[in-house]
Amino acid sequence: MESDFFEKVYEIVKQIPKGRVTTYGIIAKTIGSPQSARMVGWAMNASHKKYPDLPAHRVVNRNGLLSGKMHFDYPDKMQQLLENEGVIIKNDKIQNFEKIIWNPMLEF
């Protein structure tokens, strides 16, 4: 068990439904530290090593922008994965973002 923080982040990210997305801020908030959105991003950075299957592509910044796409195998990987799930993306930004955004607290 690494830091509980990471564990929680991963747990939430893993449960993001297909075709849905969420934000770093929401995850941070769900964990209990609304101001720690950066930690979520940090967890993502480490995730691709420890949890390759983690759908990090479903996590975007508050603007619905694919801020972390450059951290994938190749920049367009993130967008392709999302589009493959039915998410519309234009200019690296998620369309209908507010409609497909997934709030973990709604499920719990």
Added chain:
DNA sequence: AATGTGACATACC
């Protein structure tokens, strides 16, 4: 041990 960094967010100028 201390300092720096980061796939963010919010507030302020």
Added chain:
DNA sequence: TGGTATGCCACAT
């Protein structure tokens, strides 16, 4: 209306 500054906390060096 947009850039700058600061907070946040774990991890890397």
